Amino acid sequence: MELRHLRYFVAVAEELSFGRAARRLHIAQPPLSRQIRDLERDVGAPLFDRGSRGVTLTAAGRAFLPEARLTLAQAERAQRTAQRAAQGETGRLRVGFVEAATHSGILPDVLGFFRMHLPAIGLSLLEMDSAQQAEALRESRIDLGLIGSIPPDAERWLHTETVYADPLVLAVPEDHPLGGRRRFTLADLAAESFVLVPRYASPVLHDDIIARCREAGFSPRIAQEAAGWHTTVSLVSAGVGIAFVPQSLARLTRTGVAYRTIRDFGVELQLTAVWRQREKSPVRERFVTTLRAVARARMPAARSARGEGSAGRRQPPVPPAPPRTALPRTRR
Amino acid sequence: MELRHLRYFVAVAEELSFGRAARRLHIAQPPLSRQIRDLERDVGAPLFDRGSRGVTLTAAGRAFLPEARLTLAQAERAQRTAQRAAQGETGRLRVGFVEAATHSGILPDVLGFFRMHLPAIGLSLLEMDSAQQAEALRESRIDLGLIGSIPPDAERWLHTETVYADPLVLAVPEDHPLGGRRRFTLADLAAESFVLVPRYASPVLHDDIIARCREAGFSPRIAQEAAGWHTTVSLVSAGVGIAFVPQSLARLTRTGVAYRTIRDFGVELQLTAVWRQREKSPVRERFVTTLRAVARARMPAARSARGEGSAGRRQPPVPPAPPRTALPRTRR
DNA sequence: CGGCGGCCATACCCCGTCGGTATCGCGCTG
DNA sequence: CAGCGCGATACCGACGGGGTATGGCCGCCG
Incomplete structure (x- = not known):
C-alpha cells in the first residue's frame, strides 16, 4: 500500500465515480481502476460496489475513508514539520x-x-x-x-x-579639569579616581581595563564600584570619579557629564x-x-562589528531573513 | 512522497546507517540512498548528515522521524479498520x-x-x-x-x-379428560376454555390461532389472556384452561401439565x-x-427451519464463523 | 424493442523508475 | 601508507504505473 493508493481511493470515494475521479487526478480511468483493484487486494476486502450507474462504498470502504484521509493528512503534516524544522521555525x-x-x-x-x-x-x-x-x-x-x-x-x-562591539570612552564630570582638554593619553588619568564595574559582574572587561592602565604605567584608584552603566554615569555626574563607559551610552547625553575618546585605549565592550x-x-x-x-x-557607530565569521553582511534589522536551503521542491 | 520513502527513512533513522538499514529492508544500499535522496528533495530539506562514519539526523530529520512513524502507523490502522469492517467486526x-x-x-x-x-x-x-x-x-x-x-x-x-420455527402443541392439565386421549382433531376442542396470548403482544400468532379454530368450526372461548409462555403454562396447570404453546416448552416438563400434538394444526411460532x-x-x-x-x-426438533434462503446449512452454534472474503492478501 | 451512450473492466503497450551490480571517493585506522 | 568501511555515483534490467483501444453491461430513449 502506498500513499498513491490512498489519494486515488479518496478521490473515487468523494466522486463516487471512477471516470470523474480519474479526471480530477489527471490520469486515465483504466489505470485508476487498476490501482483501486490493487488497493482492495492489499487491504483484503472490496472497498467499492461497482454498479453500472456509478459506484458505492462498501462497509469496509466507509470505514477506510476517514482513516485514509487521516493518513494523507498525517503525511503532509510530517512533511511540513520537517520543513519548518529545517528553516528553524521549530x-x-x-x-x-x-x-x-x-x-x-x-x-x-x-x-x-x-x-x-x-x-x-x-x-x-x-x-x-x-x-x-x-x-x-x-x-x-x-x-x-x-x-x-x-x-x-x-x-x-x-x-x-x-x-x-562598543568601544569604551571616558566619562568625566562637565566641570572636571579634563573636560576642557581635547586629547588624552591614558597616562594622563593616572591620578584620577575611577568608578569601575566590579570584577564579578564583568571579569573580562574589568581585567582588560586594569591591564591597559598598568601598561600605561599606573594602577587605577577605585573610588566606587558600580554594576550598571547608568549607575556609573550617575556617579560620574555626582563627581564621585571618572569612568570608562560604552560609546553607545554617550549618545544619550546626560547633563553634567562629558564624554571623551581616548586614542589607542582600544578596550571594547x-x-x-x-x-x-x-x-x-x-x-x-x-x-x-x-x-x-x-x-x-x-551599535554605537555605523561601522559593523569586526568579528571573524560572516558578521560583516548587512541585513534588515528585524525580522531577520530565514536561512533557506537551496533544494528545489517537487510536486506534492 | 510515498509510504515507501517513510519506511526507508525510519529504517535509516533507526539504524543510523544506510548499509544496515538496507540489509534490514532486504534491498541493496544504493537504491536506498537514492530513495532517501528523493525524499529529501521532496521534503525540501536534508534529513541526514552524511559522515564517513555513519550518518546523523539533521534537525529536520529529528522532527520528521516521529511524524513519519505516525504516518506509517496510521496507514496500518486504516488497513486494519477496513479489514475489520469487511469482516463485520466493526x-x-x-x-x-x-x-x-x-x-x-x-x-x-x-x-x-x-x-x-x-x-x-x-x-x-x-x-x-x-x-x-x-x-x-x-x-x-x-x-x-x-x-x-x-x-x-x-x-x-x-x-x-x-x-x-416452533410448532404449537396443546397444553392440558394432567387430570383433564383430554389428557388420556391419544389423537385429537382441532374440532375436539370446540367446547374448551383457552388461555391465549393477547392480540397486542403477538398479533400474527393470535390471529393465526383464531383463524385455524374458525376453520375448524368454532370460535374459541378465552378464559384468560397471558403474555408469557411460562405464565400460560402455570395457568393451564392451575386448571384455568387449555392453551397452545410452543413445542420447545414441552421439553421442560412441568408437573400437572401434559402436552399433546394436534395433527394438521400447522400453526408455528x-x-x-x-x-x-x-x-x-x-x-x-x-x-x-x-x-x-x-x-x-x-429449536425444539432436530430438523432445521424451513425458510427460503440459505437457512438450511448446518453451522456450529456459537460462535458463528465470520463471513470471509476470498481475496488473497498480498505482502505488507 | 433495438440502438445508443455512459460507465467500469480488460487487454495490451510504453517508458519511468525501482532495485540490482560494479565502482568510486573519502576518511579513518592499524 | 595500504586497507577497509561507508555512502555516492553510474549504469542496467525488469517491474509496474499510466497510456490507448476495446469489450461488456445496464439504463435510457427514440
Missing part, C-alpha cells in the same frame, strides 16, 4: 550566556523577538561564565554561547562571531556568540541572525 | 424487532453475544411491528428486521429467512429475519449468522 536551542548579555539588553530583545515571532521554538537559557560555556559546548549541554570576549584558547572546533563549528542547526542560525540584527541596531 | 447495525423476539429470549442472547465478542459493533434496536419494519427497511432507517412471520407482500427487494435483498453488509451477515446459531440451539 525546535529547541540551549543558550549559555554571561550576565552582561542581559544587562546590555540585547539578549532580552532577542528573546522577545522569538517569543513573538517563533513561539514554536523552545529556548533553554543557562547563565554561566565563559569557561563554563566552553565546557558546556564541548559536552553538548548547550548549543550556543554568549560571552564577553573570545576565549584565550580560540579553539578550532568552535566558531566565534562577535556580534556587538563585546558580545560574542560561539558554537560548535561543524554542527548545522537551523534554529541556531535563526538565533544568530536575530542576534546580529538586534545587536547592530544598538 | 460498524453499525440498526435492527427492527417485534416484541415477541425479545420474549422468546433469542434476541437478548444475540445481543449478549455481540456485547461479549464484538463490542466494536454499534447496535441500534428499534421495536416496531412488521408493517413498520417493512417501511423502515424500504426507507433505509433500519438494516435488519425481525418479524413474527413473512409479510403477505413478500416483496421482491427483500430477503427473508425464517431462523426459528416463527421468527423471521428480513433485509434489503441486494445490499451487502458484513455486520448484518454476522448478525444473521449469530441469530441462526442462537435460534437453532433453541
Whole structure:
C-alpha cells in the first residue's frame, strides 16, 4: 500500500465515480481502476460496489475513508514539520550566556523577538561564565554561547562571531579639569579616581581595563564600584570619579557629564556568540541572525562589528531573513 | 512522497546507517540512498548528515522521524479498520424487532453475544411491528428486521429467512379428560376454555390461532389472556384452561401439565429475519449468522427451519464463523 | 424493442523508475 | 601508507504505473 493508493481511493470515494475521479487526478480511468483493484487486494476486502450507474462504498470502504484521509493528512503534516524544522521555525536551542548579555539588553530583545515571532521554538537559557560555556559546548549541554570576549584558547572546533562591539570612552564630570582638554593619553588619568564595574559582574572587561592602565604605567584608584552603566554615569555626574563607559551610552547625553575618546585605549565592550563549528542547526542560525540584527541596531557607530565569521553582511534589522536551503521542491 | 520513502527513512533513522538499514529492508544500499535522496528533495530539506562514519539526523530529520512513524502507523490502522469492517467486526447495525423476539429470549442472547465478542459493533434496536419494519427497511432507517412471520407482500427487494420455527402443541392439565386421549382433531376442542396470548403482544400468532379454530368450526372461548409462555403454562396447570404453546416448552416438563400434538394444526411460532435483498453488509451477515446459531440451539426438533434462503446449512452454534472474503492478501 | 451512450473492466503497450551490480571517493585506522 | 568501511555515483534490467483501444453491461430513449 502506498500513499498513491490512498489519494486515488479518496478521490473515487468523494466522486463516487471512477471516470470523474480519474479526471480530477489527471490520469486515465483504466489505470485508476487498476490501482483501486490493487488497493482492495492489499487491504483484503472490496472497498467499492461497482454498479453500472456509478459506484458505492462498501462497509469496509466507509470505514477506510476517514482513516485514509487521516493518513494523507498525517503525511503532509510530517512533511511540513520537517520543513519548518529545517528553516528553524521549530525546535529547541540551549543558550549559555554571561550576565552582561542581559544587562546590555540585547539578549532580552532577542528573546522577545522569538517569543513573538517563533513561539514554536523552545529556548533553554543557562547563565554561566565563559569557561563554563566552553565546557558546556564541548559536552553538548548547550548549543550556543554568549560571552564577553573570545576565549584565550580560540579553539578550532568552535566558531566565534562577535556580534556587538562598543568601544569604551571616558566619562568625566562637565566641570572636571579634563573636560576642557581635547586629547588624552591614558597616562594622563593616572591620578584620577575611577568608578569601575566590579570584577564579578564583568571579569573580562574589568581585567582588560586594569591591564591597559598598568601598561600605561599606573594602577587605577577605585573610588566606587558600580554594576550598571547608568549607575556609573550617575556617579560620574555626582563627581564621585571618572569612568570608562560604552560609546553607545554617550549618545544619550546626560547633563553634567562629558564624554571623551581616548586614542589607542582600544578596550571594547563585546558580545560574542560561539558554537560548535561543524554542527548545522537551523534554529541556531535563526538565533544568530536575530542576534546580529538586534545587536547592530544598538551599535554605537555605523561601522559593523569586526568579528571573524560572516558578521560583516548587512541585513534588515528585524525580522531577520530565514536561512533557506537551496533544494528545489517537487510536486506534492 | 510515498509510504515507501517513510519506511526507508525510519529504517535509516533507526539504524543510523544506510548499509544496515538496507540489509534490514532486504534491498541493496544504493537504491536506498537514492530513495532517501528523493525524499529529501521532496521534503525540501536534508534529513541526514552524511559522515564517513555513519550518518546523523539533521534537525529536520529529528522532527520528521516521529511524524513519519505516525504516518506509517496510521496507514496500518486504516488497513486494519477496513479489514475489520469487511469482516463485520466493526460498524453499525440498526435492527427492527417485534416484541415477541425479545420474549422468546433469542434476541437478548444475540445481543449478549455481540456485547461479549464484538463490542466494536454499534447496535441500534428499534421495536416496531412488521408493517413498520417493512417501511423502515424500504426507507433505509433500519438494516435488519425481525418479524413474527413473512409479510403477505413478500416483496421482491427483500430477503427473508425464517431462523426459528416452533410448532404449537396443546397444553392440558394432567387430570383433564383430554389428557388420556391419544389423537385429537382441532374440532375436539370446540367446547374448551383457552388461555391465549393477547392480540397486542403477538398479533400474527393470535390471529393465526383464531383463524385455524374458525376453520375448524368454532370460535374459541378465552378464559384468560397471558403474555408469557411460562405464565400460560402455570395457568393451564392451575386448571384455568387449555392453551397452545410452543413445542420447545414441552421439553421442560412441568408437573400437572401434559402436552399433546394436534395433527394438521400447522400453526408455528416463527421468527423471521428480513433485509434489503441486494445490499451487502458484513455486520448484518454476522448478525444473521449469530441469530441462526442462537435460534437453532433453541429449536425444539432436530430438523432445521424451513425458510427460503440459505437457512438450511448446518453451522456450529456459537460462535458463528465470520463471513470471509476470498481475496488473497498480498505482502505488507 | 433495438440502438445508443455512459460507465467500469480488460487487454495490451510504453517508458519511468525501482532495485540490482560494479565502482568510486573519502576518511579513518592499524 | 595500504586497507577497509561507508555512502555516492553510474549504469542496467525488469517491474509496474499510466497510456490507448476495446469489450461488456445496464439504463435510457427514440
